[in-house]
Amino acid sequence: MNIIIFGPPGSGKGTQAELIEKEFNLRHISTGDLIRNEISKESKLGKEMKEIIAKGELVPSEIISRMLVEKLSTEKINNLFDGFPRTLMQAKFLDVVLNIDLVLNIEVSKELLEERITKRWYCSCGASYHEIYKKPKKKGFCDICGKKLFQREDDTKETLKNRLEIYESQLKPLRDYYKMKMIKINGEQEIEKVFSDIKFLLSNFEKLKNQIN
Ligand code: AMP
Numbered sequence: 001m002n003i004i005i006f007g008p009p010g011s012g013k014g015t016q017a018e019l020i021e022k023e024f025n026l027r028h029i030s031t032g033d034l035i036r037n038e039i040s041k042e043s044k045l046g047k048e049m050k051e052i053i054a055k056g057e058l059v060p061s062e063i064i065s066r067m068l069v070e071k072l073s074t075e076k077i078n079n080l081f082d083g084f085p086r087t088l089m090q091a092k093f094l095d096v097v098l099n100i101d102l103v104l105n106i107e108v109s110k111e112l113l114e115e116r117i118t119k120r121w122y123c124s125c126g127a128s129y130h131e132i133y134k135k136p137k138k139k140g141f142c143d144i145c146g147k148k149l150f151q152r153e154d155d156t157k158e159t160l161k162n163r164l165e166i167y168e169s170q171l172k173p174l175r176d177y178y179k180m181k182m183i184k185i186n187g188e189q190e191i192e193k194v195f196s197d198i199k200f201l202l203s204n205f206e207k208l209k210n211q212i213n
Helices: 013-024 031-040 044-054 061-072 088-097 110-118 157-177 191-203 205-212
Strands: 002-006 027-030 079-082 102-107 120-122 128-130 182-186
Touching: 002 013, 013 027, 013 079, 013 102, 013 191, 027 031, 027 061, 031 044, 031 061, 031 079, 061 088, 088 157, 102 191, 110 120, 110 157, 182 191, 191 205
Parallel strands: 002 079, 002 102, 027 079, 102 182
Antiparallel strands: 120 128
């Protein structure tokens, strides 16, 4: 089973991807993570990509495709794509390499995204918190390691507006491309409820396939 997950920044896509990966034994492939990993190596390619993503632009498709093929060629297993495809070209490329079974599209209103994103706090150990939904025990400090929490520079109302516009413009052609395979997920619910909806879909996948085709 090969799945794609779409969702705007703040939709909880990353959290759901982690849960799906564990429950359904899929390999989670996030192109954003692959890029950040290359950047952290401080390689020539990493430095080039750092500049591109800082501008909010897309990394050239041939670089992404190369990184992806490298990842896919390690083992033949089921995959969950996150952050890929972002263009029609990438979607067509993916169709040549393998068969996509299902496309999950997590939807959340702009207002709620704003509330979620601007109140997010992070710790350098990888933990994350929220002023309303997941408060740390001691305000401003990590429950796990005690370090001071920080906010991401791009987690502001203004940047979110821009990120959402980019996200929508990238998703529009893909929505058409995948219309027979795309299923809307209500991302405004509690994390557990969103996951139980996804779990229902994935575990009834075969039955569902007959319905949508
Ligand atoms: P993400 O973590 O998915 O939000 O990705 C972070 C950044 O990496 C994006 O804003 C793009 O600059 C770049 N990126 C991630 N995936 C792709 C992709 N499939 N094609 C081109 N650029 C990408």
